[in-house]
Amino acid sequence: MSSVVSSEFFSFSLSLIFFLAQLFTELVCVHSPNVQEKDSRRIIYGGRSVYAFVLWVSFSFFFFLTVLPSRHRRPVI
Numbered sequence: 001m002s003s004v005v006s007s008e009f010f011s012f013s014l015s016l017i018f019f020l021a022q023l024f025t026e027l028v029c030v031h032s033p034n035v036q037e038k039d040s041r042r043i044i045y046g047g048r049s050v051y052a053f054v055l056w057v058s059f060s061f062f063f064f065l066t067v068l069p070s071r072h073r074r075p076v077i
Contacts, residue, residue, distance in 0.1 A: 010066070017058040024054050 006066075013062055013066070017055070017062060021054040021058060
């Protein structure tokens, strides 16, 4: 039962991360005059890929909140 809940939570969190990253990149593209290139996968802003950076930060945050605590659980006897 808990594995079903955790897999549903994982898929929901992953889709939420992708949605927020896409929303953030759209806002950066609309409100920034310095955007050099835009396509469906990335936005180059000041020489850095904002989309990849947001995904990396979001995934790291998700990883440290969910995966690492589950590895340090005490076994149930």
